[in-house]
Amino acid sequence: MTFRIRPAVLKMAAAAWLLGATGAMADTTLEFTQWWEPELPAGSLRKIMDEFEAANPGIKVTLVSGPYATTRDQISVGAATGTLSDVVGLDGAWVNNLNAQNALADMNPMMDASGFDKAQVADIIKVDGKAVMFPVASFVYPVFVNLDLAAKAGVTKLPSTRAEFLEAAKKMTQADKNQYGWVLPLSLQTPSGVQNDMMSWVWASGQSMMADGKPALEAKPVVDMLTFVKSLNDAGTISPGIATKTEQEKVEEFVNDRVGMMIDSLAHVNLIRKRNPNLNFDLIPVPVVENYDGKRGLPYASWGIGISAGSKHQEEAWKLVQYLMSEKVNAKLVSLANAFPGNVNAKPDFVTSDKAFGKAFEIFKTGYLANEFTGLPVAEDLMTQFDVQAQKMLAGEQSPEEAAANAQKGWMAKF
Amino acid sequence: MTPQKRSHHRLKRAVAPYLYLSPSLIIISLLMLLPMVTVIGYSFQNSAVLRRDPSFAGLKHYQAIFADPVFWASLWHTLYFTCMSVVFHMTIGMIFALMLNSDRINPTLRNILRVLYILPWLFTAVIIAVIWRLLLEPNGVVNSILMQLGIIGSKVEWFSSPETALHAVTFANIWAGYPLFMVSLLAGLQGIPKDFYEAADIDGAKAYQKLIFITIPQLMPIIISISLLDFIWTMQVFPLIWITTGGGPIYSTEVLSTYTYKLAFSSYNLSQAAASAVIILLISLGLTLFYIRYQKAR
Numbered sequence: 240m241t242f243r244i245r246p247a248v249l250k251m252a253a254a255a256w257l258l259g260a261t262g263a264m265a266d267t268t269l270e271f272t273q274w275w276e277p278e279l280p281a282g283s284l285r286k287i288m289d290e291f292e293a294a295n296p297g298i299k300v301t302l303v304s305g306p307y308a309t310t311r312d313q314i315s316v317g318a319a320t321g322t323l324s325d326v327v328g329l330d331g332a333w334v335n336n337l338n339a340q341n342a343l344a345d346m347n348p349m350m351d352a353s354g355f356d357k358a359q360v361a362d363i364i365k366v367d368g369k370a371v372m373f374p375v376a377s378f379v380y381p382v383f384v385n386l387d388l389a390a391k392a393g394v395t396k397l398p399s400t401r402a403e404f405l406e407a408a409k410k411m412t413q414a415d416k417n418q419y420g421w422v423l424p425l426s427l428q429t430p431s432g433v434q435n436d437m438m439s440w441v442w443a444s445g446q447s448m449m450a451d452g453k454p455a456l457e458a459k460p461v462v463d464m465l466t467f468v469k470s471l472n473d474a475g476t477i478s479p480g481i482a483t484k485t486e487q488e489k490v491e492e493f494v495n496d497r498v499g500m501m502i503d504s505l506a507h508v509n510l511i512r513k514r515n516p517n518l519n520f521d522l523i524p525v526p527v528v529e530n531y532d533g534k535r536g537l538p539y540a541s542w543g544i545g546i547s548a549g550s551k552h553q554e555e556a557w558k559l560v561q562y563l564m565s566e567k568v569n570a571k572l573v574s575l576a577n578a579f580p581g582n583v584n585a586k587p588d589f590v591t592s593d594k595a596f597g598k599a600f601e602i603f604k605t606g607y608l609a610n611e612f613t614g615l616p617v618a619e620d621l622m623t624q625f626d627v628q629a630q631k632m633l634a635g636e637q638s639p640e641e642a643a644a645n646a647q648k649g650w651m652a653k654f
Numbered sequence: 655m656t657p658q659k660r661s662h663h664r665l666k667r668a669v670a671p672y673l674y675l676s677p678s679l680i681i682i683s684l685l686m687l688l689p690m691v692t693v694i695g696y697s698f699q700n701s702a703v704l705r706r707d708p709s710f711a712g713l714k715h716y717q718a719i720f721a722d723p724v725f726w727a728s729l730w731h732t733l734y735f736t737c738m739s740v741v742f743h744m745t746i747g748m749i750f751a752l753m754l755n756s757d758r759i760n761p762t763l764r765n766i767l768r769v770l771y772i773l774p775w776l777f778t779a780v781i782i783a784v785i786w787r788l789l790l791e792p793n794g795v796v797n798s799i800l801m802q803l804g805i806i807g808s809k810v811e812w813f814s815s816p817e818t819a820l821h822a823v824t825f826a827n828i829w830a831g832y833p834l835f836m837v838s839l840l841a842g843l844q845g846i847p848k849d850f851y852e853a854a855d856i857d858g859a860k861a862y863q864k865l866i867f868i869t870i871p872q873l874m875p876i877i878i879s880i881s882l883l884d885f886i887w888t889m890q891v892f893p894l895i896w897i898t899t900g901g902g903p904i905y906s907t908e909v910l911s912t913y914t915y916k917l918a919f920s921s922y923n924l925s926q927a928a929a930s931a932v933i934i935l936l937i938s939l940g941l942t943l944f945y946i947r948y949q950k951a952r
Contacts, residue, residue, distance in 0.1 A: 315922070319703045336922055340704055417793050428900030430920075479792035482814040482903030497793075620921040630903050634816060 273328025331613025536609030747835025
């Protein structure tokens with residue numbers, strides 16, 4: 240059997256192809272690399288992009304998605320080779336390195352030119368005066384308390400100060416029953432425990448691990464925090480296996496009633512409920528030093544966003560950034576992610592529908608976001624160095640002052 | 655045939671083997687030589703990969719590595735981890751192979767043991783790491799059994815204590831790797847002629863004498879080959895150590911592979927990481943040359 244294609248059909252096909260090609264050429268296609276899509280409900284980020292495309296004819300967005308670690312490596316290599324996507328998802332810990340490579344665009348001129356209201360964003364991450372990142376969604380780290388364990392241990396008032404926390408942790412600890420007051424994950428595989436579970440004590444009391452842009456680990460705030468952690472360890476209130484414990488294991492121990500308190504991401508609330516629907520827990524701010532009544536710094540991790548310095552479509556990229564930071568879209572995105580908004584006016588829907596999230600939102604609103612690792616050079620390496628010194632301290636090899644001094648020495652070499 | 659044609663024909667004959675080899679040569683160059691040469695190049699650059707215009711650094715990164723006490727600790731841990739693993743892989747592999755080759759064991763039981771003994775080989779490094787983390791965690795099964803037997807008085811933090819961590823990861827690696835020896839030695843055992851043992855029986859040799867004077871000498875080529883290969887592979891083990899301890903606590907399980915990984919992906923010092931990788935390459939190369947020479951000598 241033979242087929243004959245009529246010339247008219249061929250002409251029509253050629254015309255359609257040309258039309259399509261011309262249409263495609265007229266569009267600007269933005270590449271947006273991030274790790275958010277796999278962590279959001281399937282198709283939800285694509286839907287937001289479709290809505291952006293509908294609102295901005297002529298701009299298409301291609302999502303380049305992958306797990307966090309892969310995205311980090313991809314962005315590092317992209318920055319070095321000049322192949323960074325137009326818009327990039329960023330972690331605050333990366334921006335210093337990327338800025339040193341001149342890979343990120345300064346968004347100050349874009350904000351000025353478009354009349355962008357800077358007051359509407361929760362934070363603008365600046366390096367050397369350049370606005371390089373906006374936190375789009377923030378995952379705050381309050382203290383989770385197992386209320387049943389607390390009640391059984393006779394803890395009637397949830398701790399608000401470090402001393403109260405130590406007392407509560409002691410009461411909740413029953414080592415013979417594998418039950419401990421607190422859990423501290425300091426695995427060197429993921430040293431983020433230094434940021435989330437240790438430095439958070441410093442920031443909660445409005446203190447800092449820095450002074451004049453340089454590390455100040457030998458100063459009182461950090462030494463006091465180390466002394467406090469050591470006292471918790473000496474009292475036997477910390478679940479064993481600290482040096483190799485990961486964040487995931489920390490959550491598992493809390494879920495299984497093996498620890499009374501943990502500092503953890505609010506993003507884990509649904510996971511905890513799913514793993515143990517009967518767990519009765521509450522959220523409180525990280526306790527502070529005695530007599531502190533100022534605003535509390537709330538540790539957080541964020542999904543940040545920035546624009547590639549090498550992008551040929553910076554104007555369009557800025558439109559996408561603005562879109563994601565706008566009140567309604569930001570509220571929608573963070574509602575999907577169970578995160579807190581990057582736009583201060585956005586209110587995610589879960590804060591009204593869920594008591595725990597509602598309470599955390601109150602903590603969020605009365606405090607301020609604090610994460611001093613954001614923007615620091617080789618932030619993960621700094622955490623690793625501090626982690627090693629903290630492990631030595633907890634192993635009894637050195638005092639808190641020595642741990643702080645040794646960490647300071649290591650950090651200064653990186654600045 | 656004219657001289658010109660003859661010379662052309664000779665040339666074709668000379669080139670032909672290389673043409674046949676060219677696909678594999680191209681693939682090897684692209685997949686092995688090119689990355690190796692690139693990494694060696696990075697080790698002599700400042701800010702390799704991270705900058706588009708890296709400057710020449712000379713031997714700076716090598717000097718920095720040799721001056722780093724953590725590197726020497728990693729080297730020592732790597733040697734301990736590797737030597738212990740190879741020795742125990744061989745010993746356990748030999749015992750199990752002899753057991754599976756013995757006629758004294760019921761054939762059904764032997765088949766069951768054959769499956770059981772080979773199980774560790776079927777798991778990926780990640781699964782092995784997870785299994786041993788669960789077993790050896792302070793509230794895990796191992797502590798519980800040892801406490802019930804009265805061997806230990808309190809919970810031991812096997813992976814989290816600087817005193818026990820290196821032994822614990824080595825133990826997990828021994829468990830994971832002995833089947834290679836077992837299978838290879840079993841194949842070797844089945845190839846030893848029965849006549850040797852019959853002759854030894856007639857001479858009144860005891861079991862241990864047959865083992866020392868017949869079995870081990872007959873298996874020696876396999877033992878040496880597999881030991882060398884195991885040494886090279888074990889030196890490069892990464893996922894098992896990374897997932898169980900991350901190189902900690904402190905630096906007690908830091909090996910060359912985790913040391914290099916941290917330089918690259920925690921410190922973003924890719925030049926120094928490349929220098930460290932080149933050092934591992936040189937050590938592996940030395941062992942490989944030793945292996946090749948041994949194979950040639952046979």
